[in-house]
Amino acid sequence: MRALFVQHDHVSPLGGVGERFAHHGIEIDTFQVVSEASFRSPDVAVTFPDLAEYDVVVPLGAPWGAWEDERIGSWLLPEIEWLRAAHEGGMPVFGICFGGQLLARALGGSVAPAPSSEIGWHTVWSDENDIVGEGPWFQFHYDRWSVPPGAREIARNPAASQAFIIGRSLAVQFHPELDPEGLVGWLDEGGVRQVRAAGLDPEVMLAQTRAYEPTARARTAALVDAFLGPVSGLLPPGA
16 A cells, blocks of 8 residues: 655655554655745646555645645645545545645635634544544644535634544644654744744743653554544554
8 A cells, every 4th residue: 555645845744644654554655845945935846646656645734825826826726636636536635734724625615814823732622532632733824724515524623623524535734743853843944933923932832742742643643543444444443
């Protein structure tokens, strides 16, 4: 079985999500959309991989908004169409943050700026704790989706919808892949300024992330197992 992880920039680690896919013997390929050199000018030419070579697609987060068609430019709408084709062709999609927002757009929902940002560790209210636990989960977003028609929202909090299932696909607004090393990469690439602008302390956030790592990794493993098992059917029960 082969999974394609779509890294939209050079600081999109696979973290515990990738580790859990690998734990189940799934071969992982990565595809980086925007290079480090183009990080501040993301309108680049992109040809997305052939879906026929994969069994599951995992689009990860990004520092841009999934509604910013003009800023992102040439690849945003093609990726949305590509994800729609994957889902409608029966391929499971596990969308994370920006990737979940793209899936929402692809399937008839919408994405827009939220009234306020959501940054740091937050709990969610989950209807299905066996799929999405209440957390806390790490958040770093300024936007939110409307749940697409036919989807089942399974988690939310006062800031935004947090997870939905549609067919064999799952979208989450939070970052289950985030670990201390990944957060350092985000902070080094402009995140310190964003965290401080939100009235938060980046050093405390990093220390908190390090303290939470063991339990957060376990929650992530359970989430991935639920996606690969009951949601997508890629793995048999109890695998």
